Amino acid sequence: MINWGYVILLLLVGTLTYHRKALDLWGSLSMVIMGIIIIFSAGVNWLFLILLFLTLSLFVTRYKKDYKIQLGIYEGKRTAKNVISNGVVAFIMAAFGGFYLPFVGGFIGSIATATADTMASELGILQQPRLITTMEKVVPGTDGAISTLGTLVGILGAGIIGLAAYLLGIITDPFLSLKIAIVSGTIGCFMDSILGAVLEQRSFLNNEHVNLLATITGAIVGIISTIP
Numbered sequence: 001m002i003n004w005g006y007v008i009l010l011l012l013v014g015t016l017t018y019h020r021k022a023l024d025l026w027g028s029l030s031m032v033i034m035g036i037i038i039i040f041s042a043g044v045n046w047l048f049l050i051l052l053f054l055t056l057s058l059f060v061t062r063y064k065k066d067y068k069i070q071l072g073i074y075e076g077k078r079t080a081k082n083v084i085s086n087g088v089v090a091f092i093m094a095a096f097g098g099f100y101l102p103f104v105g106g107f108i109g110s111i112a113t114a115t116a117d118t119m120a121s122e123l124g125i126l127q128q129p130r131l132i133t134t135m136e137k138v139v140p141g142t143d144g145a146i147s148t149l150g151t152l153v154g155i156l157g158a159g160i161i162g163l164a165a166y167l168l169g170i171i172t173d174p175f176l177s178l179k180i181a182i183v184s185g186t187i188g189c190f191m192d193s194i195l196g197a198v199l200e201q202r203s204f205l206n207n208e209h210v211n212l213l214a215t216i217t218g219a220i221v222g223i224i225s226t227i228p
Contacts, residue, residue, distance in 0.1 A: 006044045010035045013051065022058050026080035034083075034091045042094040045168040046107065050090060052164050053115045056157060060122040073125065073141035085208035086114040089215040102223045104171055105180050109222020110215040112161040112181040113188025116154035117214055120189055124150020132193040143210075144197020146190075158185025180225045188218030 014032040017023045023031065031054070038047045061075060068074035075082075093107035129145035131138050138145050162181025166174040192214035199205040205213075 006039055006047070007036055010039070010047070017054070017058075022061075022078065023083065024079050027078055027083045030080040030083045031087070034087060038091060038094045041096075042107075045170055046094045048168055049108075049111055049161065049164055049170060050087065053086075053111050053118075053161065056115055056160070057118040057122075060119050060153075063122065064126065068122075068125070071125070071139075071141055081208045082211075085211040086118075086215060088212070089219045090114070093219060101171075101226045105184075105222035105224075105226035106219035107222070108161065108165050108171065108177065108180045109184030109188065109225070110219040112158040112185030112222070113192075113215050113218025114211070115157040115161050116185035116189040117192045117211070119157035120146070120150035120154030123153045131197055132190070133197045143200040143207075144193050144195075146193050151189075154189045155182060155186055158182045158189075161185065176226070180222050183225055184218040184221040187221050188214045191217040 010032055014023075014028040014035075017031070018025060018028040035047050035050070038050070065074060089110040090107050093103050093110060096103075124145075124147040125140035127147040127149040129138055129140055129142065129147040129150070130136060131142065132144050132146045158181045159178060162178040163174070165171050165181065166177040171177040171180075192210055195205060195210045195213055200207065200210050
């Protein structure tokens with residue numbers, strides 16, 4: 001039995017993100033539509049995990065806003081492309097995967113990747129980054145750049161998703177949940193950096209393509225992580 005109050009709550013969240021200029025109109029609409037389908041297909045707890053990612057991403061994006069504006073890398077308002085590239089894999093896992101454990105792993109893995117990548121990107125720039133392929137120092141915001149700080153907060157973000165997935169009852173084994181999230185999120189985050197350094201810098205892919213491929217990687221690793 002679906003509590004329609006959750007649908008109303010989702011509509012309010014979508015309206016708030018639009019008015020706070022965190023998402024543009026189409027981005028907010030995309031989030032609401034995917035969220036409603038997830039509520040009816042998998043349950044509201046699955047949606048809460050995605051909303052946790054959204055909350056964390058908004059917080060780290062706004063952190064040190066002036067510094068990011070000076071660097072020219074502040075992303076204040078995200079679009080439908082951002083929402084879809086980061087969330088469509090999780091949406092598919094939830095909408096069509098039901099409660100089969102491999103798809104649960106894919107769901108957690110994709111969200112953990114999106115969370116780890118966002119936190120690593122937004123907070124890692126506070127430390128001198130290096131290009132993942134050559135380890136040479138580069139300016140903050142360079143595609144494919146990594147830092148110790150970014151890596152650590154990325155792993156932390158993935159761990160938060162794993163812990164939340166357990167607390168929300170999406171998966172009943174806390175150690176398995178943490179393993180799926182941390183392993184998938186870390187590998188997916190590094191895949192994002194590798195694709196950024198090798199393909200995005202050469203304009204073969206754009207940021208949305210890289211994000212999508214990274215979350216696909218995280219989902220695959222998450223599925224594999226559920227195999228005994």
